Amino acid sequence: MTIRFWGVRGSQPVSGDKTIRYGGNTSCIEIRCDDSLIILDAGTGITNLGNRLQDAPHSDIHLFLTHTHFDHINGFPFFKPLHKKTQSLTLWAGHLSEGKTIQSTLETLLSPAFFPVPLPKLKANIVFKDFKVGETFSSHENILVNTIALNHPGGATGYRIHYHGHAICYITDMEHTSQAPDPALVKFVEQADILIYDASYADEEFEKYIGWGHSTWQQGARLAEKANVSQYIPTHHYPGRTDDELDALQKKLSAWLPNALFAKEGLTITLRTP
Numbered sequence: 295m296t297i298r299f300w301g302v303r304g305s306q307p308v309s310g311d312k313t314i315r316y317g318g319n320t321s322c323i324e325i326r327c328d329d330s331l332i333i334l335d336a337g338t339g340i341t342n343l344g345n346r347l348q349d350a351p352h353s354d355i356h357l358f359l360t361h362t363h364f365d366h367i368n369g370f371p372f373f374k375p376l377h378k379k380t381q382s383l384t385l386w387a388g389h390l391s392e393g394k395t396i397q398s399t400l401e402t403l404l405s406p407a408f409f410p411v412p413l414p415k416l417k418a419n420i421v422f423k424d425f426k427v428g429e430t431f432s433s434h435e436n437i438l439v440n441t442i443a444l445n446h447p448g449g450a451t452g453y454r455i456h457y458h459g460h461a462i463c464y465i466t467d468m469e470h471t472s473q474a475p476d477p478a479l480v481k482f483v484e485q486a487d488i489l490i491y492d493a494s495y496a497d498e499e500f501e502k503y504i505g506w507g508h509s510t511w512q513q514g515a516r517l518a519e520k521a522n523v524s525q526y527i528p529t530h531h532y533p534g535r536t537d538d539e540l541d542a543l544q545k546k547l548s549a550w551l552p553n554a555l556f557a558k559e560g561l562t563i564t565l566r567t568p
């Protein structure tokens with residue numbers, strides 16, 4: 295099982311010389327389970343992944359969306375595999391309220407006022423899979439996926455992906471409501487190999503962002519500790535956070551949890567099959 299980060303920024307993409315090392319693209323993570331390819335979120339990071347897939351195509355991609363705020367879908371229209379006839383893509387989403395589907399939601403994004411190619415004109419064969427957050431599903435024969443509702447304006451879905459005895463949890467975007475980690479969330483991420491978590495803010499600045507729907511890097515560390523997670527990866531960095539600031543946070547985090555790593559574009563982690 296291999297994870298690679300293509301976009302680690304929250305809220306909006308950024309550019310400039312202060313964000314080069316960690317990267318400025320918004321949320322996108324690639325997960326390979328041997329021959330299966332899962333993509334988590336379609337922020338601007340997915341465009342670089344799409345370029346990579348031009349050279350090494352994968353005919354059957356599964357895309358899991360946490361939710362459809364801009365920073366998690368704004369790379370979708372520019373994902374090159376969607377414009378290829380031979381491409382199959384299964385799109386999973388569970389955050390939408392009754393009566394809405396992921397297909398109708400993306401039809402709004404890919405409509406003339408926003409993008410020149412309407413959704414039905416995309417060449418790829420897209421299968422839309424709406425589920426109810428909280429449900430468990432199998433995206434592939436040997437991959438089991440648990441889901442959990444996250445505290446975020448409009449809702450968001452957390453994922454736990456099981457493959458060959460390993461588990462990776464992806465928990466963004468969410469706001470915690472007390473410093474003691476939520477018992478349901480502790481149970482959900484318990485003993486995961488990797489916890490990827492919404493670390494938009496720091497505890498010291500959290501108060502001014504209450505209600506924005508995000509968490510802190512320290513809260514993710516508390517959750518990782520409480521749930522005996524093997525490795526904690528904070529992501530969804532605040533757009534204004536510079537490389538130097540993230541380096542300083544990394545130092546503090548390393549003193550707390552030695553193998554925890556602030557996500558950066560290109561970070562790749564491989565879990566060996568036991």
Ligand SMILES: [Zn+2]
Nearest residue numbers: 304305365467
């Ligand atoms: Zn976000």
Ligand SMILES: [Zn+2]
Nearest residue numbers: 361363446467
């Ligand atoms: Zn959001």
